[in-house]
Amino acid sequence: MLFSESVQIAITALLSNKLRSILTMLGIIIGVGAVIAMISIGMGVRQNVTNSIASLGSNMLIVTPGSTNQGGVRSAAGSSQKLKYDDAEAIKKKIKNIDYVSPTVNSSYQIVNGNQNWNTSVYGVTPEYLHIRSLSVQSGSFITDSDLKSRNRVAVIGTTVASNLFDTSNPVGKTIRINNQPYRIVGVLESKGQSSMGQDQDDMVIVPLTTAQERLMGITYVRSINIQVSSSDKIEQVQSEVETLLRQRHHITGDKEDDFTVRNLTSLMETMTSTTTMLTLFLGSIAAISLIVGGIGIMNIMMVSVTERTREIGIRKALGATFQNIMMQFLIESVVIGVIGGLLGIACGVGIALAIAKAGLFQTVITAAPIIISFSFSVGIGLFFGIYPARKAARLDPIEALRYE
């Protein structure tokens, strides 16, 4: 007998008892739908976290000054003044596998334009800061190397600052006053929105590092050096090279404490990613349990169906159906339940994920993997839970089965 004949017999049987077939499928539909929806939510959360960490810059090392130690009295971390612009230059020159190095200083100032004023952080940076923070300029340009060399009084402002000081007019080319010094605005940054810590990333003013150090703050040190490593697997190596180099430059020998700290955003990223992966797996496995329960539902109904159709099996056997014919008929029936249930479940799961995303409750990410896996799982469940009832049907004695009332 042909395979297609078996499929046809199975589908006819399912259609002749539509309500029951649908109720049986419901277990699989809910199971597959839940797996897909849950994993989409989990993946969405993970992407959210990853994105917000990546917005700080990916593959980043941050060097900050350590605390000072004067006669046993230690001050707060970051208060040391030993980290210099030269350190950044040296790191860039001497260490391989580094894309960008950006030393920064920052301080809060009142910014004035005409009769408007705004209090915000002013960052002194080098041109590479643009790449390291994945910023982009919405209009105008970023600060340049020549700005840096000649300590030009130029500034690039964030959109929050722009809207507070200039309302809707284009600030590029206008002059603002920072700490009573005039600065020409050369560019406005593209909006980056809130950071994952709830900070407004558009509320900032950027000026050349040298200008900030010498004209604005009157300092010679830097507050931090951001380093972007070329690839994530080089981070540890670069980190230790930076540490060695800085110890050398700062003449720290033996087991004396560093006067700087090198932090690594990758470890934060890894922690967050593994946490959200756990969350995704957790949600997915709860949903997978419902898929297995759905499979038991299939088995249950198939057992009832075999008992109910004992006489039919007897007739088919009397007319020449073999063990394999009957086995196939019932097995295909439960696989068809798995296939149709799986397809409807995919539709439900994707629908739910899209609806959740649209309602703005969670960001959801629909990927092929959970769809393919949960679908094959539902077909496999149909097959697995169909074997026992199908064997039971195929092993029936035709004489007994024909006599069954």
Added chain:
Amino acid sequence: MKYVIELQDIKKIYHIGGEDFAALAGITLNIKEGEFAALMGPSGSGKSTLMNILGCLDRPTSGSYKLGGKEVANLSDDELASVRNEHIGFVFQNFNLLSRISALDNVALPLVYAGVGHKERTRRAMEKLKAVGLETWAHHKPNELSGGQRQRVAIARALVNNPHIIMADEPTGNLDTKSTRDIMGLFEALHEEHKTIILVTHEPEIAACASRQLLLCDGMITKDAGKGVVMDVV
């Protein structure tokens, strides 16, 4: 003349509660091609057991059964299934049609297991339905048909594979007098077409239509007579 069925000392022994019970106590019987044999006997006589063995639904405990010259007493379940499919047409007392599918599909069912394609199946099934006069009812489900019509569908199904023998187990047991006459008319017509028919019945008038009458008692054939002899069963 050639024998279609040759039984040699067929025994069927059941073990019930540690004791052996011989449902068939050694039956030797030959049935010629084209014969219309009626098998009679009181309940418990081994009639159903013999019928099951003749229909290849069951295997004898010992003895030899040649169907169309081929030994079938020791075949496997699946081999028996294919012997049933090719050589035997069944007609049952309670019709045993599948209620979910049309009369036509019921008639075509043995051909599904014989591996005949859909088109050819429908053509042959329709032909047999025509032969029993039910071509207009082909697409009706069995529960839309009368008892007599259902039994005619069952006969069409038994004939569709051109089997060697037709086994009819009390085919008129659930029918009214008129339908009974119709059905027996069909069997007689089949007999005239030289089909081999084995009919199990407990009604002497039905058995009287057959060309040979066998009486079974306590697992033995006690009488074997020709046409027209009305046996007293009980």
